[in-house]
Structure formats: C-alpha cells, structure tokens
Amino acid sequence: MKTNSTGSKMFSLILLAAGLIGLIGALAMDFSGSQNAVRGPMLIIGVVLFFVGLYFFPTLKYHRQIVYVIFLFPLLFSFAVTVIIPLLLGIGYSFTDWTGIKFTQVVGFANYIAMFKDPAFIWSIFITFIFVVMNMVLVNLFAFLLALLCTSGMKGVGFFRASYFLPNLIGGIVLGYIWQFVFNNVLIKITGGISWLVQTRTALMAIVIVYIWQYAGYIMLIYVTGLTQIPGDVLEAAKIDGANATQTLFEVKIPMLASTFTICTFLTLTSAFKQFDVNMALTNGTGSVPNFLGNYLSNGTQMLALNIYNTAIAKNNYALGQAKAVLFFIILACVSLVQVRISNKREVEL
Numbered sequence: 334m335k336t337n338s339t340g341s342k343m344f345s346l347i348l349l350a351a352g353l354i355g356l357i358g359a360l361a362m363d364f365s366g367s368q369n370a371v372r373g374p375m376l377i378i379g380v381v382l383f384f385v386g387l388y389f390f391p392t393l394k395y396h397r398q399i400v401y402v403i404f405l406f407p408l409l410f411s412f413a414v415t416v417i418i419p420l421l422l423g424i425g426y427s428f429t430d431w432t433g434i435k436f437t438q439v440v441g442f443a444n445y446i447a448m449f450k451d452p453a454f455i456w457s458i459f460i461t462f463i464f465v466v467m468n469m470v471l472v473n474l475f476a477f478l479l480a481l482l483c484t485s486g487m488k489g490v491g492f493f494r495a496s497y498f499l500p501n502l503i504g505g506i507v508l509g510y511i512w513q514f515v516f517n518n519v520l521i522k523i524t525g526g527i528s529w530l531v532q533t534r535t536a537l538m539a540i541v542i543v544y545i546w547q548y549a550g551y552i553m554l555i556y557v558t559g560l561t562q563i564p565g566d567v568l569e570a571a572k573i574d575g576a577n578a579t580q581t582l583f584e585v586k587i588p589m590l591a592s593t594f595t596i597c598t599f600l601t602l603t604s605a606f607k608q609f610d611v612n613m614a615l616t617n618g619t620g621s622v623p624n625f626l627g628n629y630l631s632n633g634t635q636m637l638a639l640n641i642y643n644t645a646i647a648k649n650n651y652a653l654g655q656a657k658a659v660l661f662f663i664i665l666a667c668v669s670l671v672q673v674r675i676s677n678k679r680e681v682e683l
Contacts, residue, residue, distance in 0.1 A: 345386045345389045346386070346390075351379075351386075352378075352384070352385075354379070355376070355382060355383075356380065356383065359375040362375075427656040427658075427659045431651050431652040432651055432652075433649075440652070445656050448660070453640065454644075457635050457639075460533075460633070460634065461636045464537065464541065468545070472548050475545055475553075476556055476597065479549060479553040480554075484561060497550035500550055501547055505610025506610050509610065513615050516528060530615065536615075536633070540616065540634060548601070555600075568581065594676065602668065602672055607665075609636075612638070613642070618635025618636075618639050619634060637661050
C-alpha cells in the first residue's frame with residue numbers, strides 16, 4: 334500500500350511539474366511577443382496536466398474540493414474571460430482615451446461628463462425607461478392571458494402553445510425587417526399614407542408591438558408551467574367553497590404564482606433594457622423628438638443599447654461608448670435589484 338501511495342504521489346508530482354513548466358513556458362512566449370504556434374497547445378496541455386496531477390495526488394486534505402474545482406474550471410474560466418475580465422477592463426478604459434486598440438492617456442471623468450452633456454444620450458435613457466415600463470406591463474399581461482387560454486382545457490392546446498412561442502425563435506434583426514415591411518407597406522394604408530416609423534410616438538409603439546409579439550410567447554411558457562403546478566386539490570377546494578372562475582383566479586391562482594411573477598418581471602425588465610436588434614432593424618433610432626431638450630434630435634427612438642453601439646462603432650468613440658456602457662450596467666443592476674427586492678417582498682405578503 335505504501336509503495337502504491339509513493340508511486341501515485343511521484344506520478345502526480347511529475348504531472349504537476351510538467352503542467353507548471355508548460356504553463357510558464359506558454360506565458361513566457363506570450364509576454365515576450367513570440368509568434369510560435371506551439372504556445373497555444375502548450376498552454377492547454379499545461380493546464381490539463383496540472384489539474385490531472387492534482388486529481389491523482391493521494392494525500393491532499395481538500396481532495397474532494399479540488400475535484401469540484403476541476404469540473405467547474407471550464408465554466409468558471411469561460412465566465413471570467415467573457416464577462417468578469419471584460420467588465421473590469423471596460424471600467425478602466427472608460428477613464429481613458431481608448432480607441433478600441435490602445436489608449437495614450439488617462440482622462441479621468443471626462444467621458445462621463447461628456448455623455449451627460451449629450452442630449453441624445455439623455456433622451457435615450459428617458460425613452461428606454463418608457464419602453465421598459467410599457468413592456469413590463471404589456472408583455473406580462475398578454476403572456477398571462479395566453480397562459481390562461483392554453484391551460485383552459487381547449488382543444489389543440491399544443492398547437493396554440495407552439496404558435497405563440499414561434500415568434501421568439503426568429504432573430505431580432507430578421508424580425509425587425511419583416512415588421513418594417515408590414516408598417517411601411519401594409520399598415521400605411523390604414524394610417525392614410527403616413528408610416529408609423531416616422532414619428533417617435535408611433536415608432537415607439539411599433540417597437541413595443543413587435544417586442545410583445547416576439548417575447549410574450551416565451552413568458553407565456555413560464556406562466557403555463559406555474560399554472561400547471563398549482564395543486565389540483567387547492568382548486569377543487571375553492572370550487573367546493575363556491576368560488577367562481579374570477580374569484581379563483583384572483584384569490585387562489587395569482588397569489589400562488591407570486592414567484593412566477595417575480596421571474597417573469599425580472600426577465601422582461603432585463604430584456605427590455607437590453608433591447609437592441611429590433612430597435613436597430615425596425616427604426617435604427619430615427620424619429621423626431623420634442624424640443625424640450627434644448628435642440629432638435631432626429632434619433633427619437635434610439636434606446637440606450639443602440640446609442641452605445643452608435644457612439645462606439647458608428648462614431649468611432651470607444652472610450653465614450655464604454656463610459657456609457659458602464660453607466661448602463663449600473664442602471665440595469667440597480668433597477669434589477671430593486672425589482673427583485675420588491676417582488677420578493679410582495680411574495681411574502683401574498
């Protein structure tokens with residue numbers, strides 16, 4: 334037993350040493366600017382050998398925890414590379430004159446001051462909040478009504494569920510161009526030759542309609558799941574007590590769906606805040622804006638995500654766009670936390 338333990342320990346040490354050598358060598362080549370094609374495979378092989386060595390090391394005190402970390406490492410590494418590190422770098426770049434490739438100096442809060450002096454950005458925040466409020470109410474309302482319809486025992490319920498969910502499978506860019514054709518060539522005849530996409534008020538309503546049509550089916554499935562999980566004996570007891578359909582809905586079903594409402598409102602809130610593809614494809618942010626901001630704006634339906642994209646990509650001002658993105662993240666995080674806090678408190682009350 335002792336010989337086997339010694340041999341296993343030696344094998345593990347060899348793997349650990351080989352892994353560390355591979356990691357250090359790959360990182361050294363990378364930092365030195367070497368273009369050797371071996372550095373990528375060497376880095377991957379080094380990581381694999383290091384973790385395999387840890388896995389087979391026989392006398393580690395926290396061996397089980399190490400195994401957990403090994404299995405979680407690909408997910409944690411991907412999350413760190415795609416989310417955490419870019420977020421931290423983005424916050425740093427927002428205080429510089431970053432060009433998308435490099436920066437030459439630190440400018441402090443100059444980018445943040447500049448974005449609050451931009452009337453178009455202020456308007457985009459305002460119009461985004463209006464859009465979010467409208468969609469939180471309307472998407473959840475239509476989705477809940479569709480869920481009630483799909484759980485009412487009607488014939489062909491599977492077909493209707495699939496039909497309502499189908500628009501969610503269409504990409505936002507494609508969806509925007511399809512509805513652009515509808516508004517400019519079909520509904521224009523109803524409105525007397527005036528396109529819905531010209532004025533901000535009607536263009537915003539057009540985006541809301543498309544968003545509801547796309548997203549309500551997805552939220553409906555969550556409500557359907559919540560409704561089908563309500564215990565049948567509870568509904569039967571309400572029926573025996575003489576409750577009609579309306580009383581059962583408001584006194585039994587809705588209170589028991591409190592957690593479902595929390596999930597759905599959170600999803601619609603975050604999704605509406607991040608609206609980009611339909612906004613760009615349908616109106617590209619165009620539409621007249623009232624003159625109360627001090628000057629005339631022609632981007633009346635340009636919401637926050639599209640404004641950030643246009644600042645960074647179209648105007649090639651990456652530092653200012655990154656500063657706007659940081660503020661966008663702060664706004665979204667704060668609003669989401671407040672919404673979840675209020676919804677959870679409401680759950681307890683119900």
